[in-house]
Amino acid sequence: MDVAISPSKTVPTRLGAARVGIGGPVGSGKTALVERLIPALAERGVSLAVVTNDLVTAEDAERIRRSGLIDPARVVAVEAGACPHTVIREDPTLNIAAADDLEAAFPDLDLILIESGGDNLASTFSLDLVDWWMFVIDVAGGDDIPRKKGPGVIRCDLLVVNKIDLAPHVGVDLERMTREADAVRSGRPIALTVCRDGDGIDAVIDHICRDVLLR
Amino acid sequence: MTDPAALLLALRHADGTFPSGGFAFSQGLEARAALADDFGPFDLAAFLADQVLRRWAGADRVALVRAHRAAADLDRVATVDAEVEASTASEPLRAGSRRNGLAFLTAHRRLGTPGAEAYHRRIREGMAPGHVAVVQGLLWARLGLDETTASAMGGHVAVIGPATAAIRLGLVGAIEAQTAIATVTADLAAVCRRPIADGQPFSAFLPVVEIACARHATGDLRLFSN
Ligand SMILES: Nc1nc2c(ncn2[C@@H]2O[C@H](COP(=O)(O)OP(=O)(O)OP(=O)(O)O)[C@@H](O)[C@H]2O)c(=O)[nH]1
Ligand SMILES: [Mg+2]
Numbered sequence: 001m002d003v004a005i006s007p008s009k010t011v012p013t014r015l016g017a018a019r020v021g022i023g024g025p026v027g028s029g030k031t032a033l034v035e036r037l038i039p040a041l042a043e044r045g046v047s048l049a050v051v052t053n054d055l056v057t058a059e060d061a062e063r064i065r066r067s068g069l070i071d072p073a074r075v076v077a078v079e080a081g082a083c084p085h086t087v088i089r090e091d092p093t094l095n096i097a098a099a100d101d102l103e104a105a106f107p108d109l110d111l112i113l114i115e116s117g118g119d120n121l122a123s124t125f126s127l128d129l130v131d132w133w134m135f136v137i138d139v140a141g142g143d144d145i146p147r148k149k150g151p152g153v154i155r156c157d158l159l160v161v162n163k164i165d166l167a168p169h170v171g172v173d174l175e176r177m178t179r180e181a182d183a184v185r186s187g188r189p190i191a192l193t194v195c196r197d198g199d200g201i202d203a204v205i206d207h208i209c210r211d212v213l214l215r
Numbered sequence: 216m217t218d219p220a221a222l223l224l225a226l227r228h229a230d231g232t233f234p235s236g237g238f239a240f241s242q243g244l245e246a247r248a249a250l251a252d253d254f255g256p257f258d259l260a261a262f263l264a265d266q267v268l269r270r271w272a273g274a275d276r277v278a279l280v281r282a283h284r285a286a287a288d289l290d291r292v293a294t295v296d297a298e299v300e301a302s303t304a305s306e307p308l309r310a311g312s313r314r315n316g317l318a319f320l321t322a323h324r325r326l327g328t329p330g331a332e333a334y335h336r337r338i339r340e341g342m343a344p345g346h347v348a349v350v351q352g353l354l355w356a357r358l359g360l361d362e363t364t365a366s367a368m369g370g371h372v373a374v375i376g377p378a379t380a381a382i383r384l385g386l387v388g389a390i391e392a393q394t395a396i397a398t399v400t401a402d403l404a405a406v407c408r409r410p411i412a413d414g415q416p417f418s419a420f421l422p423v424v425e426i427a428c429a430r431h432a433t434g435d436l437r438l439f440s441n
Contacts (some may be wrong), residue, residue, distance in 0.1 A: 057435050081239030082383045082438035091234040093318035100321065104339060128234075128325070 017049070017109035018212045019099055021088060021125035021133030023152055026118025028138040029162040031060045032195035033204070034115055038069040040198075040205050046213065047110045049074040049102040051095060053087050053117045060115060076102060084117030085124075092129035099129075110213060121150020132212045134204070136160040136195075143172040146181035153181070158207050159190045164199070225360055229368035231375055236318025237347075240311045241380035241439035242266060242373075243424035246431030248386055254423055259381050260395040263374055265421055267399050271373045272406040274302070274419040275348040279369045280411045282352030283362050289334060292353050293343040300344040302417045305425040307432040309346075311441035316347035320354070329357040363407065370403045380439055 022030045034050060041048050048070065052060040054077060061077035064070065076098045080087040087095055099112045114130060116123060125133040135156035137145050140163055146153055153159060159181055167174045174192070181190050189207060193200035209215050227233065248257040278299045285291035303309040317338060323331035330353055338345040348369060355365040378392045387395065431437055 056438060079239055079437075079440040081241075081380070081440065083238060086238055090232070091236060091238055091318075093234045093321045094236040094239055094314065096325075097236070097314070097317045097321045 016103045017047075017099075017112050018132070019112045019114060019130045020208060020212055021114050021116065021130035022136060023088065023116040023119065023123050023125060023133060023156070024136035024160075025120060025138065025141065028118070028136045028141070029160075029193075029195040030115050030118070030136050031063060033134075033136055033160065033162065033193070033201075034064060034113055035067055035069065036193075036195050036198050036201045037113065037205065037208075038064075038067075040201055041111065041208070042069075044205065044209065046209075047106070047108045049076070049099075049106060049109055049112045051076050051078055051098050051102070051112060051114045053078050053080045053084055053095065053115065055080060055082070055084060055117045074102065074106060080117050084119040085122070088114070088116050088129060089124060089126045092126045095129050111208070119152075121145070121148060121152050123152050124155055132157045132208075134158045134160050136162050138166075139163045139172050139174065139177070140166045140170045142170075143174070143177035143180075146177060146184050149184050154184055157188070157211065158204065159185060159188075160193055160204060161190060162193045162195050164192050165194045165196070221360075221364070224358065225364050225368055228355060228358065228360070229371050231379065234318075234322045235347075235372075236315050236321075237372060237376045238379065239440045240315055240376060241384075241441065242311075242377045243305075243308065243421070243428045243431075243441065244377040244380050245384060245437060245439045246427035246441070247424050248381075248384065249431065250423075250427050254427075257386060259378065259387050259392060260398045262381075262424075263377065263395055263399045264402060265424070266373060266377060267370065267402050267406060269421045270419040271370060272409070274299075274417040275373060276366055276369060276406065277411055277415050277417050278346065278348040279352040280362055280366055281413070281415065282349040283356040283365050284352075284413070286330065286353050286356035289330070289337065289353075292334065292349060293337060295352075296343045296346055296349040298417065299346040299349060303346075303419075305428050307428040307441040308425070312346045312348070313344050314440065316345040316350040319347055320345060320350050323354050328354050330354060331357075366407045367403070370407060374399060374403065384438065 054060050058077035061075050065072035065075045078094050078098050135152040191203045281295045282292050337343040351369050381387045382389050382392050
């Protein structure tokens with residue numbers, strides 16, 4: 001057998017639309033965030049597409065397509081084979097292929113949002129797949145979430161603390177939660193949101209525009 | 216096989232950790248397991264034996280080997296690919312094979328494997344469907360893996376995929392799955408020794424799994440793509 005094991009010298013730099021991941025536990029508000037981001041980004045002239053990774057079938061993709069906020073052809077569902085973290089980290093090829101296809105179909109794309117299926121605090125995105133990623137946690141999940149130092153909470157580029165409207169109802173001290181999140185993240189950015197009615201979305205958009213789209 | 220370099224190359228490319236998209240497909244296993252009431256209890260060893268003997272041996276393996284032989288000429292590879300497209304009756308299995316092929320090719324494009332970029336362009340232009348067995352044959356040949364090795368690698372991947380799906384679905388334990396895999400290993404090896412003629416047509420016969428797949432594809436509750 002004539003075998004060359006020499007690795008290829010360079011992995012080519014990818015051109016094209018920026019890819020942004022959205023991870024976080026089940027029900028924390030990832031799809032709600034996407035639904036807020038779509039019109040807000042459109043308003044800033046950002047050409048957008050969305051990939052969802054539903055655990056079972058294509059529920060979130062259908063929800064976004066039906067929202068009327070975006071051309072349904074710009075929304076693609078990738079089935080995650082019962083493994084939401086595998087499809088964004090260990091083997092992101094199906095998601096990369098879906099994003100590549102969107103880029104080929106819509107050459108004007110500036111940004112592709114990739115919503116992970118709901119997972120646990122250990123889920124993180126591979127940088128093979130995304131350029132930058134957010135992790136969405138739910139205030140009602142408890143103010144001790146940041147203290148648990150899950151890799152998702154610590155390593156994401158932007159931590160989105162969602163459902164802050166619920167804090168008084170679930171006995172969460174939001175100020176302490178934010179302080180502790182700041183501490184475990186060594187001061188890297190955090191956004192406080194109510195994705196249900198749009199509170200705090202502007203700050204998320206500012207991060208995307210500045211850190212990812214460089215505008 | 217004595218050359219450790221060749222063995223290591225084969226192990227790396229057939230490993231479950233190689234990003235290929237394969238984990239998202241159960242090859243009809245999830246569907247078949249769900250039909251236990253109609254077709255009897257699910258048995259992993261029997262399912263794997265059927266996969267190997269009734270599908271992989273006569274279809275995917277033949278496609279892989281023919282693509283491997285044709286690897287220097289992408290037109291010929293695309294012809295094999297088109298034959299796979301035309302001969303795979305089950306839509307969920309056909310579509311799954313194309314998506315799996317594209318994902319596998321995506322990893323190889325990023326890695327710079329010779330032929331990956333050019334073949335991807337054909338798929339993008341609608342000139343080739345990109346079935347996984349064909350892409351495996353093409354790229355493994357271009358990486359210097361010989362025909363027998365590539366064929367065994369394809370068989371290994373075809374068995375490991377559904378077995379992993381069975382574990383994830385909670386149908387068998389991880390250790391129990393190894394027992395089932397071991398029972399088909401002799402079949403797999405025997406199949407790999409069978410000669411393949413140039414231009415050999417594909418044949419597969421797994422009606423129960425194909426019927427199950429068709430139902431699965433329209434169901435609203437499934438974890439795997441097929
Ligand atoms: N009170 C309140 N509810 C919210 C907020 N954001 C989302 N929700 C609700 O939380 C629930 C889950 O939201 P989704 O957006 O579906 O959450 P998700 O993270 O996409 O869920 P999975 O994809 O299933 O993991 C829905 O009922 C939302 O209406 C918020 O800011 N405040
Ligand atoms: Mg969601």
